[in-house]
Amino acid sequence: MSGRLTVIGLGPGNADQVTPEASRAVAEASFFYGYKPYLDRLELREDQTRVASDNREELARSNEALAKAAEGHNVAVVSGGDPGVFAMAAAVCEAIEAGPQEWRAIDLAVVPGVTAMLAVAARIGAPLGHDFCAISLSDNLKPWDLIELRLLAAAGAGFVIALYNPISKARPWQLGRAFECLRAILPGTTPVIFGRAAEDHRRGAGQDRSQA
Amino acid sequence: MSGRLTVIGLGPGNADQVTPEASRAVAEASFFYGYKPYLDRLELREDQTRVASDNREELARSNEALAKAAEGHNVAVVSGGDPGVFAMAAAVCEAIEAGPQEWRAIDLAVVPGVTAMLAVAARIGAPLGHDFCAISLSDNLKPWDLIELRLLAAAGAGFVIALYNPISKARPWQLGRAFECLRAILPGTTPVIFGRAAEDHRRGAGQDRSQA
Known part of the structure; x- marks a missing residue:
């Protein structure tokens, strides 16, 4: 057994x-x-x-x-x-x-x-219809430098970027720092979608749409 | 109406x-x-x-x-x-x-x-457990140069790469050319998983595991 x-x-x-x-x-x-x-x-x-x-x-x-x-x-x-x-x-x-x-x-x-990015994408249009990547902003299991390298590589090559684990009490600065990195490469008109509890019953949190 | x-x-x-x-x-x-x-x-x-x-x-x-x-x-x-x-x-x-x-x-x-990469990943281990990207090898809607740029950027930054639309009768050479690009950056020991009809009843095609 x-x-x-x-x-x-x-x-x-x-x-x-x-x-x-x-x-x-x-x-x-x-x-x-x-x-x-x-x-x-x-x-x-x-x-x-x-x-x-x-x-x-x-x-x-x-x-x-x-x-x-x-x-x-x-x-x-x-x-x-x-x-x-x-x-x-x-x-x-x-x-x-x-x-x-x-x-x-x-x-x-x-x-x-x-997975979450598919659920969020379904609600807001078709942002993953071309090449895309998923990057976790948690630096528990990998160094932050590697995350920055990947953000810059993905932005430079024109991937749509899905960020997982964007922010938490234990990791309060990572999302802001990620946006700073991306701003060096992407135009200010790049759309940013925040998806939270995308398919949860408690929806209302829903998604915010804003500009980087 | x-x-x-x-x-x-x-x-x-x-x-x-x-x-x-x-x-x-x-x-x-x-x-x-x-x-x-x-x-x-x-x-x-x-x-x-x-x-x-x-x-x-x-x-x-x-x-x-x-x-x-x-x-x-x-x-x-x-x-x-x-x-x-x-x-x-x-x-x-x-x-x-x-x-x-x-x-x-x-x-x-x-x-x-x-989506297909999740189904294939579920059958062979956990290849998407860290940062990954999805790239379509179809050059119907984007130039091939851009595909090569993205392959090189993703490989250089250490993303796991899921290739969609890898090969077809109308696009016979793209997969081989993509592997050539990746060989310039990734070691020959990089695992490659071929997923075909991953969850189809007609399975038996299944996945092959090989080295790049």
Whole structure:
């Protein structure tokens, strides 16, 4: 019994945008690991167990989930959006690489989802209709210099740029600094779209449209 | 009566990856415009009408669909994957801009979907867990020089690169030329994943993993 671990993308926040594949994976799993706001989206049965953890606990959460799967359970790790885009799929793969040999026998699956930039793009026109890139502004796992290098390269080559993890209490200056970098290359007329909780029931936050 | 037009993303090819939002939009529409292989995925009722068109007919298809919507009908334009990523959402928006004033009164919505790179990434690990970009190798709508510039910029800045529209009968040399460009910058050990019909029932084509 080596168990099963499914990394599930719950989409941008609207239950109507959870794929049937993701819903079925949720129905089949017994233990759920994730950041609490994502777990809160699930309607679980009494025989299903939630194990919530804080943001920025991705590796510890992956280790816990893998250990549970190795005991023979059907375990789910949930992400908002798509689990492969700046989310849990990478953390789980890294944990397997660094973990005990037996974790490699776990039946691992990743269920893709609608990632945030697609949901925001759908609401405001078609900004991703040409070449684009996605850059996380979190400098927890990479140096800030590399982020600036990528912003400048992307702007110089005319990519549309989707910024993930733009701002947080722990990272208050990064978005402003990113805009400063981009201003050196892009004209002041470049449109900027702010998408927040794009498909959440609590919409009203919605998107603001402004100029850089 | 100004009608309604919904641009619908049908996901990567597996019915289990069509969101409930997309399924509802399909159920509500009366006229369906799209490239035939995408229309073939739909199970339509007798009162629903399909209007298939060839690939590379995006603008003509958009114009036809908008004209039908302007008559007061509920019209769907379907895309595989996400309609905003190198697909029909941009063509429809461009057609509205260039079209008669009355088309701006049409109730336009875009329903996002799981785009191909997310589906492929889910099957092979977590290649998009860090910064990445998407580049279409089709030079129908942009000059090839710009594609090379973007490939070099993305490789130089360490982006993972997803290539859309890699090869076709009409564009036989572009993928090879793109690899030549990338070889100038990336080491020969860079992994290359070929994803084909990633979530199609006809899988077996599957993905090949090789080195650049």
